[in-house]
Amino acid sequence: MLTDRWLKTAYAYLYIRDFQAARRAFDEAITENPENPEYHFHASVTALRNGETGYAMEAAKQAVLLDPENALYAVHLGAVTAQALVIEASAALREGRATETKELLLRALEADPLCERAHELLAELG
Template sequence: MDGEGCIKKAYECILNGDFDGAIEWFLQAIQLEPRNASFHYKCSVSCARSGRWELALQHAAKACELKPDHEEYRYHLDVVEARRLVSDAKLIMASESGSASEAMEFLQEARILDPLQAEACYLAAVCCMQLGRLQEARLLAAEACRLEPAMEEARQLNRQLKRMLRRRGRD
């Protein structure tokens, strides 16, 4: 079987809800045609959808390396990298030794790479709140709500910050 045949099998797997099977077929296509940027890109998209961020990042980077002027590949790489940075920031925030300012560095980079990343805005708002930067936190929470109106935790944080800032104005 050639690379295109593997890609067809991967799409069959996707249509059947077998995303791990699809990734295996994409990887097989890549083994057959390692310089095919499209195969790396398609594999990366499926890996990202399955939460396999490191593999998604690896293949997104390879697609960009093979076709550096391809805007769609570059955009996808930025989105995957942003998601990985958000994941790293969450780990920092959850650790005993992690600090809000350290997590904020990751989140700021994520927001630069993917300005539509609502979770990065929400987590940055949480960090700003922890750092006492309430006005900035409020703006970030509002941005998270704008980007993802169904994100309940961002809406709750936004309301909480509004109340805090109103009370602060009365003090």
């Protein structure tokens, strides 16, 4: 099956830590079989490693939509959501909006209680 080839290619790129190429290979697998939540999940994980939070969010949402019973996909979506909120909170903090920063960080911790960066920034806020 063609999709399996793309999946094997993506894993090979992950092994050599070429995350951009891995993400492109996962995208090809998704193109071949868009109803497979595993492909969306792996594309999301890889995009998150690349710092592509927006893409990671969309792919994570799609994985959960396709397989809402999969706890791993749900936890990953929480982690991606938390990271996106931390990025937003960091921008608010740089602009001196402490109240908004705190609210965003608390939302991040609701999405992922283990989000270290959210805990760190909250501690800095005092």
